[in-house]
Amino acid sequence: MPFTTLTRTLPSQPSSSTPTAPPPRPRPRPRQKPPPTPPKIGIAFPTEVAALNDSDDSDLTPLTSPVESKTTSTIPDIPFSQKPHVPGTPSTHEPVPGTPQRRLPDFDLDTWDLRKLGTYVWVLVDLDARVLEPDDIEPVARDRVWWPGKIKSASCTAKPLKVLLFGDRKPGATIIEIHKPTDENILSLEDPQKRMRFRAPTFVNISPDGNVQASPRKKQKYDRREYEERWRDAVDRLAKDRKGGVDNDDDDEMPEVGTTDFELFINSAPSPTKSTQATPRKREKGKGKRKRKRKRMSTDSESEMGDEDAWHVDGNISQPRWSPPPPDELLQIPGELLLAQDRATSAIYWPAQILEYVPPKKERQRPKYRVLFLDKVQRDIPREWFFTSEENEFATCKLGRWQSDFKEVQSDDDEDNDIFHMNELHLRSPSPMSVDPPPDTAEFSELSIREQFAYIKPVLIAILNDRYAPARERHDNFIAGGSKRKSVVNSAGLRGQMDPRDVVTLQHCLSEWCLRDERRAQAIVDEGEPQILEDGRGLGPLLGRRSLSPTGTEVTFPSSQVERPPESSFTSSEMQDLEPPLSISGMSDTIPESSSSAGLDDTCDSYLPPPRQRGCDAYEGLSRIEKVDYCLNVLLPEAILQILLWRAGERSSVELLSGAEEKDLHSVGEGKLTERDWVYDVMRLREAIERKSVKANKRGTRNGNGNGNGADGEVVYGATGRPKRSVGAPKSYLE
Template identity: 50%
Template sequence: MISTPTHTQTPSASTSKVASRPRPRPLHKNPKPQPPLTPPKVSTPSPVHIIIDDSEDSDLTPLTSPVDSKINPILITTPSAKSIGGHGPSAPDGALKQQPSVDLDTWDISNLGTYVWVLVDRRSRVLEPEDHDDIEARSKDRFWWPGKIQSPSCMARPLKVKLFGDICHPPGGRTIEISNPGVWSGQPNILSCKEDDRMRFKNLTVVNLACNKDGVLGSPRKKVKHDWESLKEFWNSAVDELHAHYASLKPEVQTDEDDDLPAVGTMDFDIFVKSAPSPTRSAKGITTRGVANGKRKRADDLQSDAEEEVWKPSVLDPDGFEPGDTVFARAKPSPSIFWPARIEVYLPPKKPRQKGKYRVEYLDTTKDDIPRDWFYTPEENQFFTCTLGEWKSDYQDVQDDVDDGHDRARIRSPSPIPNDPPPNSAEFSELSIREQFAYVKPILSAILGELYPPARTRHSDFVAGAKKRKKVAENAALRGRMDPSDVTALQEYLSEWCLRDERRAQMIMDKEDGSEPTSPACDNDEFHTAGASRPASPTGTEMTLPLSQGDVPPDSSFASASELGDLEPTPPGVSSYSDTLPPLPRKRGCKAYEGLSPIERVEYCLNVLLPEAILQVLLWRTGKRTSVALLSEEEEERLHGEGQQLLQERDWVRDMMRLRNLGAPKKSAEGESEEVVFSTTGRAQRRVAAAPKSYRE
């Protein structure tokens, strides 16, 4: 059997045969040269000196006169003048030159940093995308101006930028808004401050989009003229402000040996700019941390943080309080108890959302910084109704009544003799008022003899009479911080020492003439009120007027000598009445004093000698005076001036309580008062018994 082979073609064989067929070789053509992918370099004309155009058609406002550059002025070299095409007049002082190249491939808005350059015109208007299609906008000269980003992030829209300097900013402020920061038609409107770790612009750089590569305007529109020298000075000032602003954020960079800041464009300044914090990095860090914690900081909070960086508090008190103003203040948040206090100073807030505070001094000399709603002033009703804390004082506002006969015997007893050496201020304050009076007698004797220069004017004005004498009486009301009881006692001793029996004889004659005796107690307020509101001479003899028959107590009511021991021990051999002592003559003085009538000498004693006696006692109590004898004229003048200041001082706590009592609400019909005052007040230097060390306890 003969088998014939069958011819079959497998797919693999067919595929192999087709793949083996040669393909036609393509023809290679030389490609045409392509332009570089990077956009053309942006050119800017070099600044030229041109007279400004103030016509109505000009889109710019007139410039002020140029000012001198104060810090390293930058001089710009311009080539020789040449004509610019056929459009208008030739360039006055120089030709336009190309701007330094900007690598737009590496331009990234997130890498701007904090300090930037913004392309603006003379009205601080930023180059926007729509300006490229506006012929008039393209023909404007624009300048790269330094600024600082105020927005919390470079990605914020609009982007807020604060421009430095005093010329290139809008009338309402120096912060502008960039709606579209970026690169438009190959021209950026914002650049980073540095380029390759160097300042990007060292000279004022001008950009005009209507100029071609040769610096020729492409539009026949009117060209704007500039006062170039003035503009250059303003630009230098803006760069100096940029430098100073950043240097102020890095005080640790400066050294004690050299406080001068590095010049703009130097390596040191480049390091400053390079290390400046970027708001973009800060914003990214905040966002990352917020996501990790499950919270996200709002854009409003970021904006507030940016505003706090440039916020400056006002040092002026918005309420207008002055140091020394008295208030009732609490010492802790509880509003139940208030204490007398004085305002010392206003403390401005440290952040925009904070409120200022006041440093106050309480009556126990403790100090604290408290907000405004912690105290009340006399202009507020709560000043008269708030509940006060309790404190004790040794201050005696009213003198105890003492029998006139025994008081006269105490006055007529032998006078104390000053100690040698004299006591210090603490020991002097422990003496009785009569013993203190003994230390000021030499000064008073010199005044009577017109031998004490500091009081010579007061003496001469009183002797002159009329208006001058009235003025002396008005100024005699001051007593400083001396207790009213001490003033009354000092007045008694002074009148007895100076006038002796002459004043009592005069007062008896006045009584026989029908005049009514005045109250034996002298009102404490007479020494703090003006003399015009009281008699011209508050008579010290009021304290020694004979009592009326109905006021004379029985013999059994007189106190014994032992009961008066706390006032002044009665010397041996001295009876209870002054008539057992021989009468002593009054003190003699100069011719002018002796020419006064008896009643005028009483007024002289009260209006001239008594204020000087109080002044000298205060000097001894404060330790400013340490000599009984008179010192040199210069030293006495100095001490007298310090004594005048002591007379002007007031017991501010007592004054507050008097003011509060005057304005306190009346008792209700049920006899209950709206508030309770726990005690009287005291002086600042007094000893406060049983008072807390701090009102916070």
């Protein structure tokens, strides 16, 4: 085998001129398959791995060992659920189907214009319903929220701009003022794409140094669940207001309301009891629905335990079972005096009074208040329909007109006319008597004051004789004199809801019945007849001994001393000349022959009045002037009390009852004496606020401050949360 030998001797005898054959190539090793490429998750591959996968070496290049290749080029497969995710960081992977894409409103495309805000707006206010002004300096960080409102000013360019806040943002703070409206404190309701700007409560935290995000230690403490409920309720009210009214199930006169353009927004807004994660499939029916609801609630609870700021974005908060909201804490229920609307479309306000709070029965219903209007009509109205005396609109809203037969203040001319009328009435007609059985409440109220007075005479007689226990304290204090008598006089002005004209008439009836001629004799003494005074007590002793005979009045009325001659000595014309005037004598010798007047105790009132009423020794020991004061300050309040009891149907017996029954009736009557006509109380409150506002404006003009509140125009709040009025900085240390 020469070839074999040649091949063996070649290495020992090489030659450059002799060609040599190349050695045979070994069979290449099969290439190892690369590991499967993991899914793209946004993480860059190492440079070494990329170099190994894209190597351009020849087939004869030595390969690395399988062990090294496995440890260098293989990337561990990370489950998708364990991948870290940073909110706000851009991701290279494509969105997973079924994941909702939340998008915040883009305000960069908006062109803010004060004249194009529209009627309904969003206002940035803090937790105390105070609007953010550009010049505000915050000493601590404050959380502010974009709250729905409605512009109440006549024009959007009015300064200050008045905005009504919907919902229970803060009791009593329904209308706020924006002195410098900008894009930082007020926005239009919709964006340029006609979408609602906010579908969930959007909070902004402003720190003292101007940063939007403040330290968590300085954040205000508040109940987020409560503000979530209030915010959604405010949005619901805004939607109903756009429709032109509010819902009312009871009052047919009020317009029905609903939502057309807001229905999609309200249904799509995040609810505290609904998860914001989208579900591609439709809701199932049956048991699966209950299981899915339980799972959703657990997911909401987990999200609440996470980052506290996540609530502002997602709104995933579990909400307890719904309960009706409480009434406004600043309202006095019952009894708060108001100026209220009677319907949503009306701009006129009427005097009203709160009776009770009507809580809603469903979550979508609104809390209301049952109020009594001046015409005795009761209605259930929401809080936005009325103003209290603590609100500025109480003195500026438009009032309706009404007429009332009740006269709050009696002028001097009216009183003089009543006195003249009563004198004529007493001189020409006898006093009426009570009838048995007594009339009912309606019939008694229709009687005149003189007829009503006849039913209370037994009680007044018992008081004069110190036999009426409920009025004994008033009687004894007046008799004692000094400071005790002064307290009786100070409390004698109560008249309840009795018309002042009826009080004047009752006063004349009481004086005529109790004092008789002593009341008229005082006028004669004042006109200049001091010779009739025998002692320091005046005419008391003389008038006390007065009888029914004409001679008993000789001291008081000198005209009665004229003696009539026999009938045969003068004619009828001479009789007319000799007869004394009726207005001076106050009596006549002629007695009517009517048999029906024989049984009346005051039958001769118009001709021959009976003597004055007699009382106990303490009363009889009073001077004539003191008796007049006793009649006005002791008997008159008790007479008013008894008549009010008859009018209310509390008393139905003319005669005195037992001691316990009279005491109970007297307690009821004392309560009626303190009652007032609340309609006039409302008007007095409004007038007082108007006068106070005028004075504050004048004082503010002199001090260079137009609103008359704080030193810098800031509203000062009291301990109860109500704004203090006319509070300013002291002018000097003496103040």
